[in-house]
Amino acid sequence: MTLALYELVGRDSARPFSPHCWKARMALAHKGLPYEMRPVSFTEVSSVENGVDRTVPVLRDGEAVVQDSFAIAHYLDVHHADRPALLGGEAGEGVTRFVESWSQRTIHPYVVSVAVLDIHAILDQPNQTFFRAKREAAFGRKLEDIQDGRTEEKLAAFRRSLEPLRATLKRQPFLGGQSPRFADYIVFSPFQWVRIVSTFQLLEQGDPIADWVERCLDLHDGAARRVPAAR
Template sequence: MTIRLYDLVGSDPSRPFSPHCWKVRMALAHKGLGFEAVPVRFTEVAGVEGGGGRTVPVIRDGDTVVQDSFAIAEYLDDAYLDRPPLFEGASGRALARFVESWSQRTLHPAIVKATILEIHAFQDEENRAFFRASRERTFGKPLEEVQDGRTEEKRAATSKALEPLRATLRRQPFLAGDGPMFADYIVFGAFQWMRCVSTFSFLEGDDPIQDWLDRCLDLHGGIGRALPAAA
């Protein structure tokens, strides 16, 4: 039975943009598992697989339903032991947890502050209203005031925060070493999110992170690159 992936989209159902859903897309491709993507908009998320306050990504694999990108990756490794691993044992999972924490506390906020108006514009009319109301409630100010991450000062600060990533990728082709694992897909998901919704970038053309991103886009038959960048 084909795995079903509930995947966040905006007004165009062919352009999935969630960083967390992209982690799972890459993880499924890494394991060589076919899947059916079910496009879901923000206002539909809570009703996925019976509801109960769900968030996406969610997968259904036969009778098994799993929510949360990291939990899905762990499930895939445990359920499909004969496929290429996403982690190198328990220590690999623990290190990937660190990468996830770093990404969500360093990279994700910078992307939001640089692109939140474009994420808003990416939605259909109903979901623009939902997105604006929910995010302005979270931030306590209008989206127009949240998007302050494009000044040269903010861009330079983000670039400096990415230096540990850059230094690692000067030494090796992937975060996991010679080949990619789930830690790579965690960070790739964030950059793919930005690539899907905006033409803005924190990276210069000769940045080792950009070289790594290009390698990730070409992985697994180019599943990442098959989605055109925002124009």
């Protein structure tokens, strides 16, 4: 049976943008597994697979339903062990958990601070209303005030915060070494998020991280590059 991946989209159902969904999408590409994309909007997420969870991605594989990108990567390694590994066993999984925690605390908050209005703009009217209400309740501020990261000082501080990533990518082409692992997809996904929803430039040309993003875009026959950048 064909695998199916539920992914978050805006008005254009061919442009999934959630970083967590991109982790799962790249994991499936890494394994070389064909799948059916099932696009969902913010207001539809709670009905996916009879309300299995309030977030996507969700993967269906026959009778199995797996929610959460990291759980999907683990599932794929267990059930498709004959294909290239994503995590690399218990030790690899532990280190990859650290990478995920670092990415979600360093990169994701800054992305929100520079692109939350761009995310809002790609949604239809009902989802704009839903998105605004949820985000403003979570942050206690209007969206226009949440997007406060585009100053020169804050951008420079963000770029400095990436120095551990930059130093690693000066030594090797991927976080996984000579070839990518799930850790690469975890850190790549927020850069892909911005690329799809916004024209704001997070990285300077010539930055080793920018070069790595380009390599990730080309992986798996350009799976990530096939979704065009925002204009």
